[in-house]
Amino acid sequence: MTTAAPASLGDQLQQAIDGLPPDQISLDALLDQVGPQGLLLLTALLTLVFLIPVSIPGVSTVFGAGILLVGVSRLLRRPLWLPTRLRQRQLPADKLRNALGRGMVWVARLQKVSRPHRLPVLVDSRIAETLNDAALVLGAVLLMAPFGFVPFSNTIPGLALLLLAIGLMQRDGVAVLLGHLLNGASIVYFGMLIGGGGLAVREVWDRIVG
Numbered sequence: 020m021t022t023a024a025p026a027s028l029g030d031q032l033q034q035a036i037d038g039l040p041p042d043q044i045s046l047d048a049l050l051d052q053v054g055p056q057g058l059l060l061l062t063a064l065l066t067l068v069f070l071i072p073v074s075i076p077g078v079s080t081v082f083g084a085g086i087l088l089v090g091v092s093r094l095l096r097r098p099l100w101l102p103t104r105l106r107q108r109q110l111p112a113d114k115l116r117n118a119l120g121r122g123m124v125w126v127a128r129l130q131k132v133s134r135p136h137r138l139p140v141l142v143d144s145r146i147a148e149t150l151n152d153a154a155l156v157l158g159a160v161l162l163m164a165p166f167g168f169v170p171f172s173n174t175i176p177g178l179a180l181l182l183l184a185i186g187l188m189q190r191d192g193v194a195v196l197l198g199h200l201l202n203g204a205s206i207v208y209f210g211m212l213i214g215g216g217g218l219a220v221r222e223v224w225d226r227i228v229g
Contacts, residue, residue: 028185029126031057032064036119039112046085047106050099058089058099062155063184067122068115069162069177078115079173081108083163086180090155125181129194133185138192154183154199161205169212176205 035052053061065082084105092099141147158180166172179201186194 027130028060028063028188029123029130031060032067032119032123032126035060035064036116036123039116039119042112043109044112044115045107045109046081046101050101050106058093059184059188062086062089063126063181063188064119066162066177066180066184067125068118069173070122070125070181071118078110078118079163081105081110083159086162087156087159090152090159094149094152094156125178126185129181129185133189133191133194135189135191137194138196139190141192141195142187142190151183151187151195154195154202155180158183158198158202158205161202161209164209166209166212171208172212175201175208179205 035049038052040048049064050061053064065086068078068082085101088101088105089099142151158176161176162173162180164172164176179198181198182194182201183198186192186196186198
């Protein structure tokens with residue numbers, strides 16, 4: 020008797036999306052859907068809405084905070100804790116289903132380049148695990164930075180988080196390394212935005228007082 024192959028990440032995410040109710044959904048319900056052992060799967064799922072141009076009121080705040088707290092719980096090696104208000108915040112499931120479905124294109128692309136058990140030194144040691152969980156926290160903080168109106172400000176840290184989640188689930192050190200590099204790219208990009216904004220403000224000020 021042959022054993023069925025485990026469902027791929029894409030299949031698991033699609034099942035979670037297909038299982039969304041027709042009207043409203045909460046972060047608590049999503050967590051129940053993936054199960055207590057599916058925090059990385061939940062992270063990948065929550066990240067998808069940041070990879071496409073979409074505007075669903077409340078989603079960015081709830082999902083960004085959810086990803087951050089998942090990273091913190093892994094970093095501290097404690098059960099996930101979510102504030103009641105965050106867990107029970109109701110979101111429009113129909114719009115969310117459409118957004119998540121559109122974001123699945125990124126999962127399909129990344130699954131083609133991800134391979135299990137590459138560069139195990141980057142995922143298997145206790146030090147590597149701590150650094151990778153800290154990277155999840157950093158990615159969530161970058162994702163929640165107030166640059167949502169700037170092109171790629173959500174996409175770069177969103178891809179970093181998705182690569183980290185995929186890499187940790189598949190024990191793929193290459194995907195994890197790419198996630199770290201994209202976190203670094205996000206920091207550089209945001210630094211350029213802040214620096215450019217500061218120069219623009221200074222130039223305007225000089226013209227006013229000059």
